[in-house]
Structure formats: C-alpha cells, structure tokens
Amino acid sequence: MRRMTARPANAHQARLLRLLRDGGPNSRAQLGDQVDLSRSKLAVEVDRLLETGLVVADGLAASRGGRRSHNIRLAPELRFLGVDIGATSIDVAVTNAELEVLGHLNHPMDVREGPVAVFEQVLSLAAKLRASGLAEGFDGAGIGVPGPVRFPEGVPVAPPIMPGWDGFPVREALSQELGCPVMVDNDVNLMAMGEQHAGVARSVGDYLCVKIGTGIGCGIVVGGEVYRGTTGSAGDIGHIQVDPDGRACACGNKGCLEAHFSGAALARDAEDAAREGRSPELAARLEAAGRLTAADVAAAAAAGDAAALDLIREGGNRLGQVIASLVSFFNPGLVVIGGGVTGLGHNLLASVRTQVYKQSLPLATGNLPIVLGELGPTAGVIGAARLISDHLFSPA
Amino acid sequence: MRRMTARPANAHQARLLRLLRDGGPNSRAQLGDQVDLSRSKLAVEVDRLLETGLVVADGLAASRGGRRSHNIRLAPELRFLGVDIGATSIDVAVTNAELEVLGHLNHPMDVREGPVAVFEQVLSLAAKLRASGLAEGFDGAGIGVPGPVRFPEGVPVAPPIMPGWDGFPVREALSQELGCPVMVDNDVNLMAMGEQHAGVARSVGDYLCVKIGTGIGCGIVVGGEVYRGTTGSAGDIGHIQVDPDGRACACGNKGCLEAHFSGAALARDAEDAAREGRSPELAARLEAAGRLTAADVAAAAAAGDAAALDLIREGGNRLGQVIASLVSFFNPGLVVIGGGVTGLGHNLLASVRTQVYKQSLPLATGNLPIVLGELGPTAGVIGAARLISDHLFSPA
DNA sequence: GGACCTTTGTCCTGAGTGTGGAGAAAGTTG
DNA sequence: CAACTTTCTCCACACTCAGGACAAAGGTCC
Structure with a gap:
C-alpha cells in the first residue's frame, strides 16, 4: 500500500491536522469554530487537504437540528x-x-x-x-x-x-x-x-514531568512545548547533588540524586536491607529471585514492611528536596511523576508532596498538583x- | 508636546519597529535584508509607519557605491x-x-x-x-x-x-x-x-540571570523571551534550601540560600566577623560607618582581608551549588550574575565557577560562560x- | 403534511496582501 | 561622460481572505 507523502502546505492546514489529531473527527463547522478563519477559507483548505489524501470525509454525522454534517477525519490508514x-x-x-x-x-x-x-x-x-x-x-x-x-x-x-x-x-x-x-x-x-497528549497533563501549559527509572530525568514543558536547552541536556536532574558527603555516583561525583534514589539505587538498598536482616519481607523475596527491583520494594511496602517503607520515605524526601528547588525556580502548573518506580505509588507521592509544600513558597505551591503519570509505559x-x-x- | 499614540497595525510593522529599536537607523534596503518581504511591500509598510509618525526619515546616508539611502529611524522625540x-x-x-x-x-x-x-x-x-x-x-x-x-x-x-x-x-x-x-x-x-538588550546576553536564546541584592532572584530567558511561570513566581530561587540544618530565614524555613548569602546576610556576617575580632579591616570599617554592607566586604577583600575573602568564598560556594543544580536542569547557554553584590567581582565568580564546573555534567557546562553583568544599575x-x-x- | 426554522456547506464578489519586474533617481568609478 | 551600483518607486498580476447570498438537508410545530 502506498504511504502518504503529502505535507500540509501552510500553517492553516497544519493547524487543522493537529485539531483533527487531538480532537478526533470533526465537521467543517466545528473546525471553523476552533480556527478563526472564514467558512469560505476553511472550506478551501479542507478541500485541499482532502485532495492530498491526508484527511478524508466519510459519512454524515447525526443532525443537530439542521443539515447533517460531513465527518472530516485524518486518513484512517495513516500509521x-x-x-x-x-x-x-x-x-x-x-x-x-x-x-x-x-x-x-x-x-x-x-x-x-x-x-x-x-x-x-x-x-x-x-x-x-x-x-x-x-x-x-x-x-x-x-x-x-x-x-x-x-x-x-x-x-x-x-x-x-x-x-x-x-x-x-x-x-x-x-x-x-x-x-x-x-x-x-x-x-x-x-x-x-x-x-x-493523552494523560494527566492535558491543557497545562507549563509543567514538569519527572521520570524515575534506572536513572532520573525531568521533562520540561514551556507553553505547551518541550524545552530542550542549549545542548539538549535540559532536565538532566539525576546528577544534582543532594548531599555533599553522599554516595559515590557513576558520573564521578558524590551525592548525586541518582546515587541516592533511582530504580538502581533502590534495588541495591533493598538488597542491603535484606542481607542485613532489617527486612524479612525483602529477604524472602531476595531468596526467591536472587535479586531485587523497585517492584519488590513496592510489594514489600504494600505488605507493610517497615524497612521498605523507610526506603521509599527516604527516597521520596531526597526527590522531594530536588523537586522543591525546581518548583521554586520554574513555578510549574503541575508536577507529574512517572517511570519504573511509579509502582511505589502513594507512599512516594506523600513524601515528595510533604517536602515540596514545606520547602517552597506558598505562591508557587498554592495550587500545584503533584500527581503520578497515568499512562505508564x-x-x-x-x-x-x-x-x-x-x-x-x-x-x- | 503631543505624545505618540499610534501603534503598529500589523506584525510586519511591529517587526520593523523592533529592528529599528535594536539596530538603530537603517535604510529601507537594509531593513529589507532583515525582514523577508519584497521591496514593494516593505516600502508600503514603511510609508504607513512614516504616516503614523512612529518613524521618521531624516537625511541621507553616505553612498555605498550607488544612490544614497534615506535614514529611517524611530521618532527621535519618543521617550x-x-x-x-x-x-x-x-x-x-x-x-x-x-x-x-x-x-x-x-x-x-x-x-x-x-x-x-x-x-x-x-x-x-x-x-x-x-x-x-x-x-x-x-x-x-x-x-x-x-x-x-x-x-x-x-x-x-x-x-x-x-x-x-x-x-x-x-x-x-x-x-x-x-x-x-x-x-x-x-x-x-x-x-x-x-x-x-544592551549587555552581556546579546544574541543568547536561553540563559539565566542571577541577581543578588537584598534578596536573590533569577531571571529565566527561554528562546529570547522572559519566562514567568504559572503564577509569576518563576526564578524565585532565594528560598531554595541549601542546608537542612541551616540558618533561620525570614520566610519561616531553615537553610534558605538567601539566609546564607545575599546582600543582607553578607552584611550581617561581616559585622559578626568584625565584632569577633576575626577581621581588623572590617572592624575598622564598622567603627567608621556604624554598619557594614556588601561593598565593605568587597573593599576588604580587595585589600587582602582573609575573613572577607572567606565570606565571599563561602557564599560563592553556596550560590554555586544552587546554580549548578539549575544548570543541570535548565541547560542554559549563559549564566549572568548581577545585582548589588557584583562588586565582589571575580572572587565570587571564581567560587561559583568552581562549584558549577565540578558538579554539573560536561555536556551542560562544556561551553557555558558564567560572567558578571556589565550594565550594573x-x-x-x-x-x-x-x-x-x-x-x-x-x-x- | 406543510410552513418555518436551524444547521451545514458552497459560491461569488470585492477588499486587501504581497510578488516581481520595469524603470527612475542618485550616486561612484574609470 | 559612459557604465555600473545601489536605492527607491510604480504598476500589473496573483493570491488570500471575509462576508453575504443562497442552496441543501434536516428538524419542529401545528
């Protein structure tokens, strides 16, 4: 099958394509409401898009009290x-x-x-x-x-x-x-x-998205657009120092956030706790699997294991400390936490929230939701x- | 005298006005080179601007090998x-x-x-x-x-x-x-x-401007535009915590950057050093003026006073620590330090640079100038x- | 079922936007 | 003074876009 090669010829067409992408099928009239163009101009641009094959008109929508509208949608075979x-x-x-x-x-x-x-x-x-x-x-x-x-x-x-x-x-x-x-x-x-696009951050202009997996990073959205920084390394918060006398990090420094809290660090801490006899729950899991992951810590915490809860609380405090700084600096409208350790869930969230609300000024935190990502992988x-x-x- | 009340009627005119503001007087031809419009259209818009009185044509420029050009400039009586x-x-x-x-x-x-x-x-x-x-x-x-x-x-x-x-x-x-x-x-x-506009940050898209006066704040420029955050408090870095067990801050928290290093904090520390006999230089100045300011510390440091140099070094380390975090996060193309304590000059800059280059990853610091503001007040x-x-x- | 209304979409005219070329104006260079 | 540059103006033509008239196609109400 022939792939689409056409591209929008002007900003109007690009705008229309994005509206159809984000809002699904629409009639010409509905598009007109969103786009600040005259009906005539809109019709011209829609016709041109139809010619390119990027959008199709398939079938009529139910009447809303008058003439039925054509359903305009993005070509269904696009992938x-x-x-x-x-x-x-x-x-x-x-x-x-x-x-x-x-x-x-x-x-x-x-x-x-x-x-x-x-x-x-x-x-x-x-x-x-x-x-x-x-x-x-x-x-x-x-x-x-x-x-x-x-x-x-x-x-x-x-x-x-x-x-x-x-x-x-x-x-x-x-x-x-x-x-x-x-x-x-x-x-x-x-x-x-x-x-x-599809998760918790719909309709937020400026927000931060912290991803905790093997490492830690932060997506920065400014005015709806991803901000990447001068050399593309913006959001690289894993190596922010949280403790001048802290643990050695793979990057060569000491006390990086990532060395204290990340999927890898958490697993290592959990294994230590298991071996040192501080957590029967984690020890049993280590016995069974030979190694531990963030998911094991989450499960142990859910089972009420004190050592696991401590690990999460401590990690959340470290993370919250950094996020508090970023909130003061960036003043986002939303903070999303996601990635592999999201399974730690509300225990983690609670520690982070405590730190942020405690350390940042009320003006920045006043109406600031701190939530887990809802889309997972x-x-x-x-x-x-x-x-x-x-x-x-x-x-x- | 009648004030100008006209405003540019369209984006082209706005663009032209800003070019004239930033680049000074220009001929129509020079404007055309910068603006991606045909000569004819450009002439029309310039004529309209001339009609409004926002710009004037005064005199002819020297020939560059052909017909002499008219000098187009912003109305000289605008204030x-x-x-x-x-x-x-x-x-x-x-x-x-x-x-x-x-x-x-x-x-x-x-x-x-x-x-x-x-x-x-x-x-x-x-x-x-x-x-x-x-x-x-x-x-x-x-x-x-x-x-x-x-x-x-x-x-x-x-x-x-x-x-x-x-x-x-x-x-x-x-x-x-x-x-x-x-x-x-x-x-x-x-x-x-x-x-x-007129200082060290010309032609830099993304940069940070740290101002240290009575308090500490940070201007954030993204793509040439000031970023203000969701509630207008972006850049409020004075209350980022640099020491969990640190000094009490006026905001109610402990260990805020501002409590450890700012014009006010520095003056207090200097007075303490003077009273405790750790600095004859500062003591003499305190004796003379009854109180000390950041300027006294700068002068004492310039005179080689060890206590003053220590204060600056320590403050620069605290500040550098925070800036290092922000550099990791924001990946700016330039960091400018200004405000009242700029008089501390290169001693301060040296400490900050050391911290930043030590703590942030090479990709973010590789080509990152950290400089003093050049415009002062x-x-x-x-x-x-x-x-x-x-x-x-x-x-x- | 028919008169009347609403909604959707098309067509047409006219105002405005913008391009590119021709050429005039005003200088320099040899 | 001829030849060349640079700057600026004028003009014809194409394209953009708005808004009104109108047609199509359905509801609603009596």
Whole structure:
C-alpha cells in the first residue's frame, strides 16, 4: 500500500491536522469554530487537504437540528511507529493518526548492547506489528533514547548510561531502514509529551514531568512545548547533588540524586536491607529471585514492611528536596511523576508532596498538583508518535 | 508636546519597529535584508509607519557605491520611562525609542515604606527628569518591583519583602499618574531583559540571570523571551534550601540560600566577623560607618582581608551549588550574575565557577560562560524600557 | 403534511496582501 | 561622460481572505 507523502502546505492546514489529531473527527463547522478563519477559507483548505489524501470525509454525522454534517477525519490508514528505548527494555507501538495505540510490544533488552543490536530488535518488533495486520507500513516514526540528544540532527550526545551510542546517527539510520521520516528525542521528553497528549497533563501549559527509572530525568514543558536547552541536556536532574558527603555516583561525583534514589539505587538498598536482616519481607523475596527491583520494594511496602517503607520515605524526601528547588525556580502548573518506580505509588507521592509544600513558597505551591503519570509505559510511545506527528503536521 | 499614540497595525510593522529599536537607523534596503518581504511591500509598510509618525526619515546616508539611502529611524522625540524599584533604592531613567539612557536618577528608599510613598518619589524623580529637558512627556513606562507580579494585570502578589504592596494596582495607578501605557514586572526579569538588550546576553536564546541584592532572584530567558511561570513566581530561587540544618530565614524555613548569602546576610556576617575580632579591616570599617554592607566586604577583600575573602568564598560556594543544580536542569547557554553584590567581582565568580564546573555534567557546562553583568544599575531601567517598548511595538 | 426554522456547506464578489519586474533617481568609478 | 551600483518607486498580476447570498438537508410545530 502506498504511504502518504503529502505535507500540509501552510500553517492553516497544519493547524487543522493537529485539531483533527487531538480532537478526533470533526465537521467543517466545528473546525471553523476552533480556527478563526472564514467558512469560505476553511472550506478551501479542507478541500485541499482532502485532495492530498491526508484527511478524508466519510459519512454524515447525526443532525443537530439542521443539515447533517460531513465527518472530516485524518486518513484512517495513516500509521505512526512509536519507539521508547529504556535502559533495560524496548517499547514499540503502532498508532493511527489520532495517536491511539493499536498495538504495543515490549522486549527486555539492555541498551548497553549498543545501537546495532537494539536497532535489530526494534525493527523485528516493528515487523511483528506489521505482520499482525495493524499496519502495512509507517508514515513516520518517533524514537526516544535514555540520554541527551542533539535534537535537530537526531543524534545522542555523550549519553552517560549508553556510551556506545555517542554520535550514532539514530535518525538517519532508522529513517533509512523504515523508509519514513523519523524524529529522535530524549525518553523523558517523550513521556512529557505523552502525558500531555493523552494523560494527566492535558491543557497545562507549563509543567514538569519527572521520570524515575534506572536513572532520573525531568521533562520540561514551556507553553505547551518541550524545552530542550542549549545542548539538549535540559532536565538532566539525576546528577544534582543532594548531599555533599553522599554516595559515590557513576558520573564521578558524590551525592548525586541518582546515587541516592533511582530504580538502581533502590534495588541495591533493598538488597542491603535484606542481607542485613532489617527486612524479612525483602529477604524472602531476595531468596526467591536472587535479586531485587523497585517492584519488590513496592510489594514489600504494600505488605507493610517497615524497612521498605523507610526506603521509599527516604527516597521520596531526597526527590522531594530536588523537586522543591525546581518548583521554586520554574513555578510549574503541575508536577507529574512517572517511570519504573511509579509502582511505589502513594507512599512516594506523600513524601515528595510533604517536602515540596514545606520547602517552597506558598505562591508557587498554592495550587500545584503533584500527581503520578497515568499512562505508564504507553506514555513514551504515545509521546514518540506525537513527536513525529508534530513534525509531519507542520508546514513543509 | 503631543505624545505618540499610534501603534503598529500589523506584525510586519511591529517587526520593523523592533529592528529599528535594536539596530538603530537603517535604510529601507537594509531593513529589507532583515525582514523577508519584497521591496514593494516593505516600502508600503514603511510609508504607513512614516504616516503614523512612529518613524521618521531624516537625511541621507553616505553612498555605498550607488544612490544614497534615506535614514529611517524611530521618532527621535519618543521617550520611555524606566523605573526599577529595589529593596533599598529607586532607579528612574529616561530613554529614547532606541532604549539609550538619556538621564538616570537614583534615590535611596526602603520599599517597605509602601506604594504610596514610593510612588510619590518615583513621580518626583520623573518630574525632575522632565524638568531637565530630557523629555516633555512619556510615551510609555516600564516598572520593576522586587517581588512576584501577576504579569497581565501588573499587580504584585504576595511579595515577601514588600508586604504593603500585595495587590496594589501598580500598573493602573502609574498609568493614571503618567498618562501613558505602563507595564510591570519583577525587577530580576527586567535585569535579564536589560542585559539581553544592551549587555552581556546579546544574541543568547536561553540563559539565566542571577541577581543578588537584598534578596536573590533569577531571571529565566527561554528562546529570547522572559519566562514567568504559572503564577509569576518563576526564578524565585532565594528560598531554595541549601542546608537542612541551616540558618533561620525570614520566610519561616531553615537553610534558605538567601539566609546564607545575599546582600543582607553578607552584611550581617561581616559585622559578626568584625565584632569577633576575626577581621581588623572590617572592624575598622564598622567603627567608621556604624554598619557594614556588601561593598565593605568587597573593599576588604580587595585589600587582602582573609575573613572577607572567606565570606565571599563561602557564599560563592553556596550560590554555586544552587546554580549548578539549575544548570543541570535548565541547560542554559549563559549564566549572568548581577545585582548589588557584583562588586565582589571575580572572587565570587571564581567560587561559583568552581562549584558549577565540578558538579554539573560536561555536556551542560562544556561551553557555558558564567560572567558578571556589565550594565550594573542601568540593566534594570533599560530592561524596564524594553518591557514597555516590546508592548508598544507589538500589533495593537 | 406543510410552513418555518436551524444547521451545514458552497459560491461569488470585492477588499486587501504581497510578488516581481520595469524603470527612475542618485550616486561612484574609470 | 559612459557604465555600473545601489536605492527607491510604480504598476500589473496573483493570491488570500471575509462576508453575504443562497442552496441543501434536516428538524419542529401545528
């Protein structure tokens, strides 16, 4: 099947495409209400979009008391590929043009195996999705990697946890393999975009999205747009120092947030607690599995284990301390916490909230919700799809 | 003399006005090079601007090998008033439309005397500037206050160091008194705009501007625009906690940055050092003046006083610690340090740089200049003038 | 069922926006 | 003084866009 190659010819068309993406099918009249164009001009632009095949008119909507309207919608056969490469696993999903996830696959894999091996896996997962009939091809792909990215070129730069990827032309390579446009970003930024598109952050202009997985990062959204910083490393809060005499971190410094609280740090602390006999619950789990993860800590805490609860409380305090600083500085309208350790749930949230509300000034915290992400692992892939759709749905 | 009341009728005209403001007089041809419009369209818009009187054509420029060009410039009789209300003094300046300072007055005054008394003083200073022949009236005024502002309305909200100002309609009141449009902002944001317009931050898109005076604040510039946050309190870094067991702060918390390092904290520490006999240099100055300020510490340090140098080093470390966190988070292209304690100069800068380069990741610090502001007290008033000119030079 | 209303969408005219070329104006250079 | 540059103006033409008239297609009410 022939893939769509058309792009919006002007800002109006781009605007209309995004409205249809975010709001679903619409009549011409409804579009007109949102777009501040005359009916005539709107009709012209819609007709042009229909000609390109990017949108279709299928069927009539129910009458609302007058003439029935045509349903204008994005071409239903459009397909985006969303790829989220985490430190320890790969998520791949197909979406339609409205960014609804039609199929989603996860595969455990260490990112340190390097770009070649990871790409092979990504392509195989994408092929599997295609084979299942969800897509005959992709009109675009977004991909997130766990490290800083030089955004315009789509190339990772000096990524601490994935050294083999430094300078690897991710965008170029994937675009070649898939035969479609590709955009690359930091995985945290994609999570922020995902929660903004379909999660808790809808209709918030300025917000922070803290992702705690193997490492810790923070997506920064300013006026609805992801802020990436001068060299693409904005939001890299894992190496903010929380304790001058603290633990040694992989980065070479001491007392980094990430060394005290992250998926990896938490697992290590839990294993220590188990071995030192401070937690029968964790010890039993260590016995059974040979190693512990953040999920074990969450389960132990749910079972009332004091040591596990302590770990979460202490970690939440550290994290809350940093978030409190960021709230004072950035004055966001919302803080979202997500990533692998979200399973720690409300215990974690409680510690963070306590710290933030205690340390930041009332004006900044007055009406500040601090919530868990609601999309889980789909946030990243939806964000990836949105990344490429933002690119494709902008004037050529 | 009749004041200008015209405003640009469209985005092109606004663009042209800003080009003339930032680049000074220009020929039509030079404007055309910067503006991506056809010569014909450009000529039309310039003619319309000439009709409104916002710009004038005066004289011919020297030939560059062909026909001599007309000098197009902003109307030379346009006058903006820039007001910077600090915690302990008021700065007022007149500028022309190119934001060149034509006259500048400073008057010591405690902001806590309240808006009525301060306004009286501001108006008297403005009258003095008018009386000196620098202006016959003002086409607009910008004003900065040392606390958070609800920007669209121009009203201070919950300002910690100027409690009597909470909710006072600064914009409304000043506009009434001066009979011209007024915009209000945080003083730190104005400093950031000033340094961006005429100081060290020219042509930098994303940067931070840390102002250390009686308190500590940080102007945040994203893509050339000041970022103010959800409730207008963005950049309020004075109350970030740097030491959980630290000193009591006026805000009710312990260990705030501002409690450890700011103009006020530094003066107190210096007086302590003097009384405890740790610094003969400072003791002599305390004897002479009855009290000490940051300037005394700077002078003592310049004279080689060990205690003063220690104070600066320690303060710079605290500040550097916070800035390091912000650099990791925000990934700016430049960090500017300004405000009252800039006199501490390179000793302060050295400590800050050490901390930042030590604590933040190389990708964020790799090419990151950390410099002192170069405009001193004029940064604020120039920023204020730019604030109102940005407002007036945008489509009505 | 028919008169009347609402909603949706199309068509047309006219005002305004913007481009590019021709060419006039005003200088320099040899 | 001829040739060339640069600057600026004028004009014809294409495109953009708004708003009104009107047609299409349904409801609602008696």
